[in-house]
Amino acid sequence: MNQQDAAPDHRDLNRHLDIFTTDPEVGAGLPLWLPNGSAIRDELERLARDIAQADGCQGVHSPVLAKRSLFERSGHWGKFADDMFPPMRVGGDELVLRPANCPHHALIYAASRHSYRQLPIRYNELAPMFRAERTGVLSGLGRVRQINLDDTHVFCRPDQVAAEAARALRSALRAQEILGLRVDYVRLSRRDASPAFLGETEQWQHAEQSLREAAHAVDLPSHGLDLIEVEGEAAFYGPKLDLQVRNGHDDTIATVQLDFNQPGRFDLTYDAADGSRQPVLMIHRGTVGSMERVVAALLERHQGRLPLWLAPVQACVMPVGPAQDSAARELVDALTAAGLRPRLEPEGSLGARIRASRQRRDSVMAVLGATDADRHQVQVTDIRSGFDGPVSRDRFVEALRSSHRDRTPIVNWPRPQAS
Structure with missing residues (x-):
């Protein structure tokens, strides 16, 4: 068993991290995001x-509801009706919670006339979609009934x-590199002989070749990845x-899909x-993915x-005693003004506060004793990098601000200059 396989389940980690909660009054598969989880989602x-x-x-931006007829037109109702929530009758209409954003984005494209010189046009929306998952398969954030997906649709020429x-x-x-999530390989998901796949054979062959060219242009071996072709795994x-x-x-953690349906x-x-009207091609692309599964x-x-840029608490600030409260609050105010997420912990023994901070997986601990307050510095513990030592207050704030902004770890903590 490798380290990835041995990793603790996110539901177990959540007991200490307070990322999300559930409630029977809300229902299974509909997590409530707590402030810590909301901070992570905001960063994603x-x-x-x-x-x-x-x-x-x-x-x-588009609504989460539409008439059933929209999804009949898009093909979703015929293919996925069993996985969609049942229609809600409102007046004379049957409204449905959407299982995907693409029909709405198709209508946004259709709202204007487009020249070949304007293409490609790319619409992005991070929005909720709904799947009527069975209760038995729901699991934490991994399998839910509402997913919030980073979704882009590209309209382009062949x-x-x-x-x-x-x-x-x-x-x-x-995106996966920034998040620190591994990718094992890239799959070219092709059609097979099944009649479930819509479109002409020649159209599919051309589309599959275009994706091969795309993978070649990206140079997957330079990323340590292979392209593996698998029949029968394409979207319909x-x-x-x-x-x-x-x-x-x-x-599958991210995908690029061609759509001529x-x-x-x-x-x-x-x-x-030449003045003629030609059919556009549509590309569904996901980069970060669904907020639930990614978290x-x-x-x-x-x-x-x-990583620090994602951590709900980026700096836990702990004054050793009441005499350092003012300096600690000044530091928290400076971190907040820099757009960071600090937490002030003044109560209880220092040892207990440090243990609690470690259990919460706060990104960095900053302790202020009498000498630190006098010298405008903090004692920093950064478990990810292994650093433990004094850092001037201004440099501490700037190091965290830069790490947050650039989504990079702090490799070399700046120590105070000798007086």
């Missing part, structure tokens, strides 16, 4: 927005597919590039150079001690 959403913006995506798929794959790999509407992890079974169902087109994976991968 910030990462997702940064990646989307860097890739030229435009933010959109000649842009390979480049757009490569862009999406690079971003997905970069097109082939995919899936980032896979082996955990006793294979899990929904553009046809929604009559999505662009004005070509569960992060807790287990890091055994609860998250």
Whole structure:
């Protein structure tokens, strides 16, 4: 058994970390995010927005409800009705909680006419989707009935597919690298002979080749990854590039999917150079993934001690005694003003406070004694890096601020200069 397999379950870690809770009045598979969990989610959403913006995506917002007829048109009702919540009758309409964002994004694209010169167009939304999971399969944050997904849909010309798929794959790999989550291989998920896959054979062959070209452009071996082709694993509407992890079974943690089904169902087109209207291609891309599954994976991968930029408590500030309370509060105020998440712990014995901070997996501990307050420094313990020693207050704040901003660990803590 390797270290990953031996990692504690995120539900066990949650008992000390207070990430989420559940309540029978809310229902199974519908976790309530506590302040610590909300802090992690906020950081993940910030990462997702940064990646989307860097890739030229435009933010959109769409409702979680739609008429049943929308999902009949998209094909979701015919394929996934058993996994969707039943319709709610409101007036003369049947409204359904959406299982995916793509039909809404298709309608946003269709709201305007687009020239070939405007493509590609990329819509990004981090929004909830709903799956009517059976009670017996629900599990912590790993399997829930509402998922909040970092979701982008790209509308492009056929000649842009390979480049757009490569862009999406690079971003997905970069996101996993920043998060510290491993990827074992990339799977090219292809169709087989089953009639469940929609579209013409030639169309599928061209799409699969475009994804091969995308994987080649990314140079997977330089990331230590292989491209493995598997028949029968495609979505019903097109082939995919899936980032896979082996955990006793294979899990998909991010994906790039081609879709020539929904553009046809929604009559999505662009004005070509010759003046004709041509069908657009749609790419579904996920980079960070669903907030629930990513947080569960992060807790287990890091055994609860998250990187500083993700940690709910980035600095636990502990005055040794009442005489250092003022200096401790000044430090907490400075950290807060720098956009950080400090926690002031003045009560109880210092040993008990340190033990509690370790159990909570606070990122850094900062203790202020009489000498530290006089010298405007703090005694820092950073368990992830192994550092334990004095750091000037201003440099301490700046080190944490830089680590948070850049999403990088503090490798060399700056020690106070000798007087």
